[in-house]
Amino acid sequence: xxxxxxxxxxxxxxxxxxxxxxxxxxxxxxxxxxxxxxxxxxxxxxxxxxxxxxxxxxxxxxxxxxxxxxxxxxxxxxxxxxxxxxxxxxxxxxxxxxxxxxxxxxxxxxxxxxxxxxxxxxxxxxxxxxxxxxxxxxxxxxxxxxxxxxxxxxxxxxxxxxxxxxxxxxxxxxxxxxxxxxxxxxxxxxxxxxxxxxxxxxxxxxxxxxxxxxxxxxxxxxxxxxxxxxxxxxxxxxxxxxxxxxxxxxxxxxxxxxxxxxxxxxxxxxxxxxxxxxxxxxxxxxx
Numbered sequence: 001x002x003x004x005x006x007x008x009x010x011x012x013x014x015x016x017x018x019x020x021x022x023x024x025x026x027x028x029x030x031x032x033x034x035x036x037x038x039x040x041x042x043x044x045x046x047x048x049x050x051x052x053x054x055x056x057x058x059x060x061x062x063x064x065x066x067x068x069x070x071x072x073x074x075x076x077x078x079x080x081x082x083x084x085x086x087x088x089x090x091x092x093x094x095x096x097x098x099x100x101x102x103x104x105x106x107x108x109x110x111x112x113x114x115x116x117x118x119x120x121x122x123x124x125x126x127x128x129x130x131x132x133x134x135x136x137x138x139x140x141x142x143x144x145x146x147x148x149x150x151x152x153x154x155x156x157x158x159x160x161x162x163x164x165x166x167x168x169x170x171x172x173x174x175x176x177x178x179x180x181x182x183x184x185x186x187x188x189x190x191x192x193x194x195x196x197x198x199x200x201x202x203x204x205x206x207x208x209x210x211x212x213x214x215x216x217x218x219x220x221x222x223x224x225x226x227x228x229x230x231x232x233x234x235x236x237x238x239x240x241x242x243x244x245x246x247x248x249x250x251x252x253x254x255x256x257x258x259x260x261x262x263x264x265x266x267x268x269x270x271x272x273x274x275x276x277x278x279x280x281x282x283x284x285x286x287x
Contacts, residue, residue, distance in 0.1 A: 006133050006134075007133065007134040008131055008132060008133060008134070009132040009133070009134050009139060010073075010106065010132070011072050011073075011106055011130065011132045012072035012073040012106060014132070014139075017132075017139070018072075019054075019070055019072055022070055022072070022130070022141070023043060023044075023054055023055060023070055025141060026055060026068070026070070026104075027040050027043055027055060030057055032141065032143055033068075033102070033104075033128060033143050034128070034143060034145055035057065035059075035066055035102070035126070036059055036234060036236060037059070037060070037061075037236055038057040038058060038059050038060075038066060039057065039058055039060055040055065040056070040057060041056040041057060041058045041065070042055075042056040043055055043056075047085075047086055047089050048089070050082075050085055050086065050089060051082070053067055053068075053069070053086045053090070054068055054069050054070050055068040055069075055070070056068070056090070058097075059253075061239070061251070062098070062250075062251060062253050063096075063097050063098070064097065064098040064099070064100065064253055065090065065094070065097045065098070065099050065100070066099075066100050066101075066102050066126075067083070067086045067087045067090050067099060067100070067101050067102065068102040068103075068104065069082060069083040069086065069101075069102070069103055069104065070104045070105075070130075071103065071104065071105040071106070072105075072106060073105070073106055073107065074105060074106065074107035074108075074109050075103065075105040075107065075108055075109055075112040075127075079103065079105065080103065080112060080115065083101050083102075083103045083125075084101055084123060084125070086101070087099055087100070087101035087123070087124075087125075098124075098253065098254060099124070100124040100125070100126060100149055101123065101124065101125045101126070102125075102126045102127075102128065103125065103126070103127050103128070104128045104129075104130050104143070105127075105128075105129065105130065106129070106130050106131065106132075107129065108127050108128075108129045108146045108147070112127070113127070113146070113147060124149045125147065125149065126145060126147060126148060126149050127145070127146045127147035128143050128144065128145055128146065129143070129144045129146050130142070130143055131143075131144070149253075165200045165201055165202045166200050167179065167200060169200065169202070170182075170200060170205060170221055173221065174221025174222055174223060174226070175221070175223050175224070177264060178221035178222060178223065178224070178225060178226045179221050181219075181221065181226045181262060181264065181267065182198060182205050182219040182221060182226060183198075184267050185217075185219065185226075185228065185262075185267060185274070186198055186207075188267075188271060188274060188275050188278060189207070189217065189278050189282075191275065192275070192278060192279055192282050193209065193282065195209050195210060196208070196209050196214070197209075198219075199213060203220075204218045204219065204220050204229075205218065205219040205220070205221070206218045206219075214285055215231075216230070216231050216278075216281040216282055216284065216285035217229070217230050217231070217278055217281060224263065225261050225262060225263045226261075226262050226263075227259055227260070227261055227262075228259070228260045228261075228262055228274075229252075229257045229258070229259050229260075230257060230258045230260070230277050230278065230281050231256060231257050231281050231284065231285065232256070232257070232258055232277060232280055232281050232284070233256065234251045234253065234258075238258075238277075239251070241273065242273075245269075245270065245273070247260065247266075247270060247273075248260065248261040248262075249261070258277065260274075
């Protein structure tokens with residue numbers, strides 16, 4: 001196999017490329033950004049007394065919106081402020097949606113990352129580095145996510161404030177059948193790590209190993225089904241697999257979790273899919 005050394009170009013200094021061309025490439029195929037199967041809602045969107053937003057995308061499955069700003073060259077203060085300002089204006093105009101600011105630049109500097117770390121978790125922000133690769137008949141654009149949106153934790157996941165409960169408590173909130181489903185799901189997790197046990201809390205049933213909580217999966221038994229929440233990055237192929245199998249699911253992008261609604265019989269039917277998800281979430285929790 002022959003190896004070809006890639007030659008990177010400066011988009012900012014290229015005589016035939018400008019920001020409008022970059023915007024159009026992204027608008028024509030938003031999937032190159034790695035934000036999922038998003039659709040274009042607007043381009044050069046006017047902002048009241050604040051210029052124009054480069055690109056606005058929306059996830060049709062979650063109705064989450066991404067306010068995208070493109071910068072040729074390295075990130076700078078004005079670009080950062082403008083990105084956050086447009087995000088803030090859009091979320092105030094359309095509060096019915098979740099909003100995330102996206103900043104794209106050729107060079108996402110360490111200084112920028114240090115600044116963002118000061119308010120990461122308060123402002124949902126994704127930073128993407130854009131590189132141009134020289135090809136025989138043109139260029140190729142490579143987009144790499146440098147900083148991902150900070151996934152907020154739920155209050156009831158805080159083991160210091162979560163009130164203790166027991167099995168009897170959940171038998172009253174759910175039912176014998178749905179609490180038994182938690183046991184059955186635990187047996188699959190034990191195939192991955194036999195030391196993991198259920199940990200009963202007031203708001204959910206979590207997991208613990210040697211008494212130490214590790215809620216990469218949590219359970220909320222209802223009267224007729226059980227909600228299973230799994231900490232995983234959204235995977236479009238996995239979504240398609242769920243849809244093909246008519247599995248009741250949603251992705252909680254704000255929390256970085258899948259939520260599955262399972263009934264009696266579903267666990268045997270979807271055991272391999274569930275075990276694969278549990279395995280991936282377990283490995284991620286131990287990184």
